[in-house]
Amino acid sequence: MPDTLPAVSDLESSMLTIIQTFHQYSGQKSNLKKADLKELINNEMNNFIKIKENDTLDKLFADLDQNGDLEIDFKEFIALIAMVTSACNELFVPKV
């Protein structure tokens, strides 16, 4: 194995997947418009979040868009990932 490729842990690989997924949907502009966010959630997070109504998408988008520029940048996106992962953690690990 060439030593130019460091061994990446599963956790590091997961962090890279989050970055890759964001850029797959944001394209070169590096921001998600509302339609990009909807497509990303419906294609990549549909076991964890269901968006059935536009009202739900509008509310989520407004909550995430902290600086109000009508686009979701990477920091705003990672806040969504943190929120959904925390919710999953609470589902999978019931409080004692």
Place this chain on the structure above:
Amino acid sequence: MPDTLPAVSDLESSMLTIIQTFHQYSGQKSNLKKADLKELINNEMNNFIKIKENDTLDKLFADLDQNGDLEIDFKEFIALIAMVTSACNELFVPKV
């Protein structure tokens, strides 16, 4: 393929890996003590964070431990993941 196993996307699988890694190091107490955090970072994030001195670990732990209970709960841990993933994103995607 049995229809009881839904197809999980790479992004969803990444979120599950974050949860699994946390619990691997927290054990049943579901909180990371300082030594657990050090071990997790050194074993699972060492391509992304290097902690060489105890001072650095102390400062990071204090920054993450928002409620000051001397333990890192899952929400405090996911804030670390968000911070490090955002930093990686900026390294890999230079601003134009």
